[in-house]
Amino acid sequence: MTLRGAAPDTVREALETGDPLPGTSGFAGELEGTLVRDVLGRVPVYVESDDLEKGTERASREWAFEPGALEAPELLPVGTALELAATDAAPERRWTVPEPTPESDPEVALEALTDAIETAAADALAPDREIAVAFSGGVDSALVAELLDAPLYVVGFPDSHDVAAARSAADAMGRDLTVVELEPADLERAVPRVAEATGRTNAMDVQIALPLYLVGERVAADGFDALAVGQGADELFGGYEKVVRLDHRVDAETTRGAVREQIASLPDQLPRDVRAIEATGLEPVAPLLHDAVVDAALRLPDSLLADETERKRALRRVAADFLPEALVSREKKAVQYGSLVARELDRLARQAGYKRRIDDHVTKYVRSLTPGVEAPAPPTDS
Secondary structure (H helix, E strand, C coil), X not given: CEEECCCHHHHHHHHHHCCCCCCCXXXXXXXXXEEEXXXXXXXXXXXXXXXXXXXXXXXXXXXXXXXXXXXXXXXXXXXXEXXXXXXXXXXXXXXXXXXXXXXXXXHHHHHHHHHHHXXXXXXXXXXXXXXXXXXXXXXXXXXXXXXXXXXEEEEEXXXXXXXXXXXXXXXXXXXXXXXXXXXXXXXXXXXXXXXXXXXXXXXXXXXXXXXXXXXXXXXXXCCCCEEECCCCHHHHHCCCCHHHHCCCCCCCCCHHHHHHHHHHHHHHHHHHHHHHHHCCCCEEECHHHCHXXXXXXXXXXXXXXXXXXXXXHHHHHHHCCCCCHHHXXXXXXXXXXXXXXXXXXXXXXXXXXXXXXXXXXXXXXXXXXXXXXXXXXXCCCC
């Protein structure tokens, strides 16, 4: 029996009842011969792709928490269970994300969300571990930092938005801040490690994972066991511009539908971010993705989601009870842009000969740095 993220009894009961949100921060692994993964995929687990799709001649399917431990790793689908000895069976869907059931009274919904976030923070602090917070200065990480009362770390190039925002936010909160200032050489060194850990070499995924890995390195070197992040807030509470613009980036015709689409995108994102943090030896902690918070988010009325005047309205209302007013309304940039990692990785690619006129030039550069991945040689100018 090898489980991560939850006690065996909790997972066993969730299997028996079909409860998709049994009060955990996610789980995956083997329970009495069955491989499981929670409904949002907060803990990644991998199976040999041949075993997953076509069965195997082996007595049992091969699986691992790290993709590099398998020859052809494929993520176990979220919310499924797979009998390891039944080599001709497919993963069985056991859990699905509940449909939204909006509370009619906004104040009741906000109270429930506050209780849920406090529960998630208490659960994060319960184990015997030392936690630091990846802090960008936005409302998500600031709320996590305040509730956990944990040391703050920001990563970025010296002139980056995130470093400046984190400094001003830490000052407003009366907190100390450790700044992990990056140099281009840090990216060159870290790219192969991030690609190996995540199993991804496309430019966007690597740009997002690099800041998490690089701040995690420093946090681990300073003796901490876990890194807390504000991940999940944008997806659960309507933090993206596209959920109110309803443009070509979403299929939905309503903000609630667009938020639902973003929640459905989490299983693709989370393995990348979890593996980037775990590669530094730290345990990832995402209080805003706790089952209790997810459940409370699904019960928010439309008026507390997002519109053109304010995104993540419910989260900001809760945060107003804990944070200085200036931080409650603060917007943030995506980590790859706020840290300037995307800009500097692009610059390194061009310096290495992968010019912008080349299709997906940063991805080609990343693959040139990654052992075991064939990458085209930098083209020569004609």
